[in-house]
Amino acid sequence: MKNDEKITISKSEYISMKEQIAELSKKVDWFMEQVRLAKHHQFGASSEKSQYDQINLFNEAEATADEAKAEPELVEIERHYRKKAKENADRLPPDLPVEVVEHTLPKDKQKCPECGEALHIMGKDVRRELKLIPAKAVIVEHVRYTYACRDCEKNACGVPILKAPVDNPVIKGSFASPEAVAQIMTQKFVMGAPLYRQEQDFRRNGIYLSRQTMSNWLLKCSEDWLEPVYNALREILCTREVLHADETTLQVLHEPEKTAQNKSYMWMYRTSGEEQHPIVLYEYQPDRRAKHPAEFLKGFRGYLHADGYKGYHNLPEGITVVGCWAHARRKWDEALKVLPTKDRENSAALQGKRYCDGLFDIECSLQKLNSNERFQKRQELAKPLIDEFFAWLKSLNPAPKTSLGQAVHYMIKQRRYLERYLLDGRLEISNNRAERSIKPFVIDRKNFLFANTPRGAKASAVIFSIIETAKENGLNPYAYLVYIFKNAPNWDIHNNINALELLLPSNVPESCNSAAR
Incomplete structure (x- = not known):
C-alpha cells in the first residue's frame, strides 16, 4: 500500500484554511436553511399556528395518560337529548318574491275514476325551490314632457313653457345608468x-x-x-387617534419614466377596531418612499400600527409608530421551519416562538375588557414577559445570516416599536387588521394582474x-x-x-x- 503523501504548511496557512472551512460550513448551513424553507413554502402548510404545545391525535393517549391517578367514580345522570345545532345553515331573505306554480289535473281528468262524479281539492303538497335568474338588461327611457298654455298661445304675447323635472344622469351624454x-x-x-x-x-x-x-x-x-x-x-380618518397602515405591490404598464416590469405600490390606511364607523382607504403611488404616508396622513397625530418597514419610522413628529408582533413571530416561525425536524424540539427558535405565543395568549384573554382595563392588565402580564423575552435574547449569539440570527436581530432592532402597544389599551398587539383589509386587493390583483395607466390605478384605489x-x-x-x-x-x-x-x-x-x- 502506498503511503499517504505528507504536506507541510505554516501555522498561518493552517489557520487561514481552518477559517475558510468554517466560513464554507456556515454558507452550507445557510443554503440548507433556504432549501428547507423553500420546500416548506412550496409543499408545506402556510399556517403559522403553533403545533408543539398541542396534543397530537396519534399520541393523545400517551400524552394525557396518568396511570397513578385513580379512576373517577361514575355518577348516573338523567338522560336528555339536545337538538343538533345547525351551523352555517342555508337561509333566504323573507322578502324574496315568490312565484307560485300550481299543478292541477286537466279538466277532463277531474272526475272520480269509480263513479264519474266531479272531484274536489282535499289538500295540497308544497315544494319550494330557489330559482336563480341571470342578470337581465333593461332599457330605461326617460321621457321628459314639455308643457305650454293654450290660452296664452291664443291671447297673450308670450307663452310660458314648463318642463317636467328629471334627475341628472350619472354621466352626461352617455347611456350609463x-x-x-x-x-x-x-x-x-x-x-x-x-x-x-x-x-x-x-x-x-x-x-x-x-x-x-x-x-x-x-x-x-x-x-x-x-x-x-x-x-x-x-379628512375624517386623519382626525382619529389610532390608525393602521400597510402596502403591497401593483404593476402599472404605462407609467412615466418607468418600465412595465417596475413595481408600483398600493398603500392602505384604516381606522382601528374600536371605531363605530370604520374607514378603509387605498392610495396608489409609483414607489415605496416614506414621503407618501407622510403626505397622506398630513394633520394626523396619534398611533400608527405598521410593520417593520423603516419608511414608517421616518414619519413626522406627532405620529407614534407601533410595531407588529405578528411579523416578529413570523421570523421565529421561519427559523423553526428551516431546522431539521429532529432538531426543533428545545431549540432557541421554538423558545422564541413560545414567548410570542405567550403574548398573544394574554391578548386573547383581554379581548372583552375595555381599553383602560386592558392597559392595566398588560402592565401586569405582558410587560414582565416582554422584559424576560429580551433579556433571554441578549444571552443568544447566533450567526447573523442564519434564520435564527435574523429573528434575533429583527427583535432587538424593532424593540422600541414592538413595546409601544403597551402604551394605550386601544392599541393592538399586531397589524393584522391592516393585513386583513389589504387582502381583498391582493386577491383581486391575481385576477386583473395589472393597471394600464396611473389614472386607472388611482381610480381603482x-x-x-x-x-x-x-x-x-x-x-x-x-x-x-x-x-x-x-x-x-x-x-x-x-x-x-x-x-x-x-x-x-x-x-x-x-x-x-x-x-x-
Whole structure:
C-alpha cells in the first residue's frame, strides 16, 4: 500500500484554511436553511399556528395518560337529548318574491275514476325551490314632457313653457345608468371579474358593451362622484387617534419614466377596531418612499400600527409608530421551519416562538375588557414577559445570516416599536387588521394582474376604498354605489358640504344595508 503523501504548511496557512472551512460550513448551513424553507413554502402548510404545545391525535393517549391517578367514580345522570345545532345553515331573505306554480289535473281528468262524479281539492303538497335568474338588461327611457298654455298661445304675447323635472344622469351624454356602473364596479372589485370577462359575459347575452366603454364609465364616475366622498373620508380618518397602515405591490404598464416590469405600490390606511364607523382607504403611488404616508396622513397625530418597514419610522413628529408582533413571530416561525425536524424540539427558535405565543395568549384573554382595563392588565402580564423575552435574547449569539440570527436581530432592532402597544389599551398587539383589509386587493390583483395607466390605478384605489369601507360598515356595496350615483349628480356635492356628508356610510339609508349584517 502506498503511503499517504505528507504536506507541510505554516501555522498561518493552517489557520487561514481552518477559517475558510468554517466560513464554507456556515454558507452550507445557510443554503440548507433556504432549501428547507423553500420546500416548506412550496409543499408545506402556510399556517403559522403553533403545533408543539398541542396534543397530537396519534399520541393523545400517551400524552394525557396518568396511570397513578385513580379512576373517577361514575355518577348516573338523567338522560336528555339536545337538538343538533345547525351551523352555517342555508337561509333566504323573507322578502324574496315568490312565484307560485300550481299543478292541477286537466279538466277532463277531474272526475272520480269509480263513479264519474266531479272531484274536489282535499289538500295540497308544497315544494319550494330557489330559482336563480341571470342578470337581465333593461332599457330605461326617460321621457321628459314639455308643457305650454293654450290660452296664452291664443291671447297673450308670450307663452310660458314648463318642463317636467328629471334627475341628472350619472354621466352626461352617455347611456350609463347608476345601476349599470355599480354592477360593473362590484363585479370587478368585489367579485374579482376583470372587464374583459364581463365583456364576454355581456356578449353571450347579446349585449355588446366593450371594455373600453366600461373603463370610461369607471374612470368618469370615480373622478366625478367617488373622489369627493373619498376625500371626505380621508379628512375624517386623519382626525382619529389610532390608525393602521400597510402596502403591497401593483404593476402599472404605462407609467412615466418607468418600465412595465417596475413595481408600483398600493398603500392602505384604516381606522382601528374600536371605531363605530370604520374607514378603509387605498392610495396608489409609483414607489415605496416614506414621503407618501407622510403626505397622506398630513394633520394626523396619534398611533400608527405598521410593520417593520423603516419608511414608517421616518414619519413626522406627532405620529407614534407601533410595531407588529405578528411579523416578529413570523421570523421565529421561519427559523423553526428551516431546522431539521429532529432538531426543533428545545431549540432557541421554538423558545422564541413560545414567548410570542405567550403574548398573544394574554391578548386573547383581554379581548372583552375595555381599553383602560386592558392597559392595566398588560402592565401586569405582558410587560414582565416582554422584559424576560429580551433579556433571554441578549444571552443568544447566533450567526447573523442564519434564520435564527435574523429573528434575533429583527427583535432587538424593532424593540422600541414592538413595546409601544403597551402604551394605550386601544392599541393592538399586531397589524393584522391592516393585513386583513389589504387582502381583498391582493386577491383581486391575481385576477386583473395589472393597471394600464396611473389614472386607472388611482381610480381603482378610490373605488376599492369606497367598496371596502362600505363592507366594513355592513353596507351592500352595490346598493351603496347606486345610492351615490343616483344622488351625487343632483346634490352639488362639490360645493355643498352638507350634501356630501349625506353620502358617507354613516348617513346612508337602511336600504343600503347588507342582508348579512
